[in-house]
Amino acid sequence: MLMKFTGTTRVIVLVCLFFLMIGCKNKQNQKTLLVYCAAVVKPVLEEVAKEYYKETGIQIDLQYGGSGTLLANIRVAKQGDLYLSADASYMQQAIAYNIIQQSKPLVAITPVLAVSANNPKNITTIKDVCKKGIRFGIANPDAASVGTVTKKILQESGNWDAVKKCVYVQMPTVSDVANAIKLNTIDAGVIWDVTANQYKEIDAIELANFKQHKEHAVIGVLKWSKQQTEALKFTEFLLQNAKSKSVLKKLGYKMY
Amino acid sequence: MGIVASTYIVLILAMVLADFFYTTPDHIFKALASKEIQYAIKLSLVSSTITMLLSVIVAIPIGYFMARYNFKFKKIIDAILDIPIVLPPLVVGLSLLLLFQTTLGQFIESHLRITYTVYSVVIAQFMVACAFAVRTMYVTFSQINNRQEQVALTLGCNQRQSFFYILLPQAKSGILTAASLAWARALGEFGPILIFAGATRMRTEVLPTTVFLEMSVGNIEAAVAVSLIMIASGFLVLLLVRIYGTKKHTF
Numbered sequence: 367m368l369m370k371f372t373g374t375t376r377v378i379v380l381v382c383l384f385f386l387m388i389g390c391k392n393k394q395n396q397k398t399l400l401v402y403c404a405a406v407v408k409p410v411l412e413e414v415a416k417e418y419y420k421e422t423g424i425q426i427d428l429q430y431g432g433s434g435t436l437l438a439n440i441r442v443a444k445q446g447d448l449y450l451s452a453d454a455s456y457m458q459q460a461i462a463y464n465i466i467q468q469s470k471p472l473v474a475i476t477p478v479l480a481v482s483a484n485n486p487k488n489i490t491t492i493k494d495v496c497k498k499g500i501r502f503g504i505a506n507p508d509a510a511s512v513g514t515v516t517k518k519i520l521q522e523s524g525n526w527d528a529v530k531k532c533v534y535v536q537m538p539t540v541s542d543v544a545n546a547i548k549l550n551t552i553d554a555g556v557i558w559d560v561t562a563n564q565y566k567e568i569d570a571i572e573l574a575n576f577k578q579h580k581e582h583a584v585i586g587v588l589k590w591s592k593q594q595t596e597a598l599k600f601t602e603f604l605l606q607n608a609k610s611k612s613v614l615k616k617l618g619y620k621m622y
Numbered sequence: 623m624g625i626v627a628s629t630y631i632v633l634i635l636a637m638v639l640a641d642f643f644y645t646t647p648d649h650i651f652k653a654l655a656s657k658e659i660q661y662a663i664k665l666s667l668v669s670s671t672i673t674m675l676l677s678v679i680v681a682i683p684i685g686y687f688m689a690r691y692n693f694k695f696k697k698i699i700d701a702i703l704d705i706p707i708v709l710p711p712l713v714v715g716l717s718l719l720l721l722f723q724t725t726l727g728q729f730i731e732s733h734l735r736i737t738y739t740v741y742s743v744v745i746a747q748f749m750v751a752c753a754f755a756v757r758t759m760y761v762t763f764s765q766i767n768n769r770q771e772q773v774a775l776t777l778g779c780n781q782r783q784s785f786f787y788i789l790l791p792q793a794k795s796g797i798l799t800a801a802s803l804a805w806a807r808a809l810g811e812f813g814p815i816l817i818f819a820g821a822t823r824m825r826t827e828v829l830p831t832t833v834f835l836e837m838s839v840g841n842i843e844a845a846v847a848v849s850l851i852m853i854a855s856g857f858l859v860l861l862l863v864r865i866y867g868t869k870k871h872t873f
Binding site for chain 2: 432434535
């Protein structure tokens with residue numbers, strides 16, 4: 367099957383290209399903010415972005431991933447307006463790389479041991495994840511904030527070396543771990559409490575030494591943002607606006 | 623015409639050069655020295671090779687039946703064979719994950735753990751790579767005139783003999799192309815593996831996963847070094863196949 371480029375085909379292709387260009391042009395006239403957003407706050411940002419568009423007409427483009435993954439992308443791409451990391455350590459890294467203009471804490475999040483609803487495998491302590499037949503998943507300690515925190519907690523309690531051997535799978539983001547529990551491909555995993563709240567198929571087991579590791583998501587304006595004031599306005603909206611607060615509350619996030 | 627053609631080639635080379643200028647030999651040696659990356663290289667090479675063999679074994683009969691026989695629903699089968707090519711990689715991974723949660727999948731899992739193990743890496747690669755091998759074999763067999771096979775049949779060969787002694791030797795370069803395509807495709811497979819095999823270091827980490835994980839830690843230099851290792855090995859294999867495949871064989 368060879369395509370013959372007859373006169374009509376050419377015209378059609380050209381017309382298509384023309385329309386595509388017009389489409390792009392329109393998009394450029396509209397104000398947009400590019401936000402790199404850690405997976406844990408995805409549900410909030412999606413709703414708040416809609417509200418913000420309604421109020422101001424400014425489009426919020428969201429790019430999701432693990433906090434570490436996003437930070438690497440930002441450093442390579444050298445563009446975008448805001449970075450939202452799941453915990454303060456990644457924001458500190460970003461500040462150390464000298465790419466953040468200013469940052470503000472947003473919501474408090476706590477790691478929990480997550481299991482399928484009603485805990486069919488009867489998991490109550492972190493030691494249970496090493497029992498026979500339990501598939502335990504964590505977020506990758508290098509790629510995702512919750513993975514880093516998981517490793518830190520277990521190192522402090524002296525369980526890391528033992529538990530490390532029981533880790534059945536590592537996932538790129540907190541959402542992937544939660545999805546795996548929902549799909550029953552793993553029996554237990556460590557995720558954020560707010561992530562567990564979003565899944566009716568997941569129960570959270572609160573462990574004392576996990577609770578001490580209360581983290582908070584941080585939002586920061588990127589140095590090379592050409593729309594510093596717009597970016598700050600959106601940050602204010604996220605932190606102060608009643609609508610944004612009600613979205614946070616509805617989804618079970620606690621303000622910092 | 624010439625400008626359009628050369629632009630693309632220049633763009634490919636420029637991409638590779640950009641990687642090249644971002645890294646130093648020191649980074650590449652450092653990457654090669656790391657235990658995790660050594661494991662990823664091993665797993666990538668082994669799994670891609672297994673995928674290649676499986677793909678060729680499956681693609682030859684499918685290509686043969688599609689090229690030599692006419693049957694009911696052939697067009698539908700033909701379209702089905704293209705599904706893995708059309709599907710986004712993530713969908714392939716998710717579909718495999720769901721498949722192994724069904725009763726049948728759970729039955730297999732109870733005997734042999736698949737999900738999040740190295741087996742899932744090979745399955746994920748095979749699902750996509752095989753489709754490309756099938757396409758190649760289908761075209762290869764279609765282009766070979768079946769006259770010689772028919773002559774062989776009149777001279778007393780049976781179907782099997784005419785396939786193995788007459789058709790297969792003629793399809794040698796096509797088989798090589800299919801194999802190298804499947805291998806290269808498997809080496810670069812990332813989306814389905816991330817979903818279906820996870821990103822567990824030292825277990826289900828293939829080279830594309832390494833690039834992803836190194837990026838996540840902010841170790842962009844290592845990510846680029848690993849990318850270059852992949853580009854070099856992939857290019858070398860494909861080049862060898864091209865050189866070897868175009869040699870005149872005398873039977």
